[in-house]
Amino acid sequence: MKSDSAEAIAPDVIAALFSSDSWDVVHQPDGVTMPPDLVVSKGSLKYAVEIKTISEGRADRVIPLLAQAILQAQAHARDSRGVRPLAIVHVGNAERPLLDKVQAFSSRFAPGVAIGVIANDGTRHFIGPGLASLNVAPARTRKQAIAVPHKASDLFSDLNQWMLKVLLAPGIPEHLLAAPRARYEHASQLAEAAGVSVMTASRFVNRMREEGFLDDVAAPLQLVRRTELFRRWQSAALRSSPEMRMCFLNPGASQAQLYKAVSRHQACLGLFAAADALGVGHVSGVPPYVYVRKLPRSEQDLWRELIPARPGESADLILRQAAMPQSILRGAVNVDGMMVTDVLQVWLDVVAHPSRGPEQADFLGRTVLRDVIGEAS
Known part of the structure; x- marks a missing residue:
């Protein structure tokens, strides 16, 4: 038996799950007569997602709903090139016997369709390319599940x-x-x-x-x-983020080149250089940090203006992969056409930096953030 409230929130719950695993999520895309509940994509993978909801975790109730979701997901995938079907059932509880029966049904009748079972107790069981990172095994008992502390x-x-x-x-x-x-x-x-x-x-x-x-x-x-x-x-x-020390291909006029590079590549100025751009700088002499969503994986991916700094060579800038891209990039400020991390992000980023980072953080805590963070400064 379906719960109207559970059915209404299930797409949001599942969308949040995929977003937290770095999938791009679109709710009911425009231009489609009967759109899927979600379209999720990561890299070369793209799924049309059909979602069904049921409060009971009984196999004789769940599997018919799963079969319906499989047929609908297949229909959505046929309408779009390069899109795979993904059928998901959101249930109240999911114990191992149910997951085993779902997997057996899928393997026998729909081996080419990705499937998922998500339960309110945190259990997640997905089968399909690129979905393994979403899986969470069922708790052995309700008592154990409740006893698990928050991370x-x-x-x-x-x-x-x-x-x-x-x-x-x-x-x-x-x-x-x-x-x-x-x-x-x-x-x-x-x-x-x-x-x-x-x-x-x-x-x-x-x-x-x-x-x-x-x-x-x-x-x-x-x-x-x-x-x-x-x-x-x-x-x-205080978590480490991958970095690359870089130099400009053409030496000289580093500030102008930095502005053009950050603006052109939709990157974001960070740390001490960001503090300077925001007018709250207190420390000089540190190479500018530039946040990117992903560091270049090969020379072909490098910005055309940059080359890697040689060992011992002074860097013109440091590319840093954003560990928290949503928080960093959504809060960024546009300063004369260049995106700059917000003042809270600067305070968080510099506090443990060896180049007088605590001094810069203390300055922010005593000035522009005094009434926001109080004694924490």
């Missing part, structure tokens, strides 16, 4: 960091952070402002309340215990 990193996931910036934005000048500025009574308003699903915003708000960082009584949503919140945010940000 510390979950609180500061990519989109959660972006939503934190949205909540903090009213206290930060617009030229230092690109984010909507309003008061949010509940998660759905935050979701709309931040451009995330209601389910993603609800999980964030619930987790923040569990950790004691949102006032349980006050409306609108109000951050509390900021000293501890920012201390933990700084710790979560």
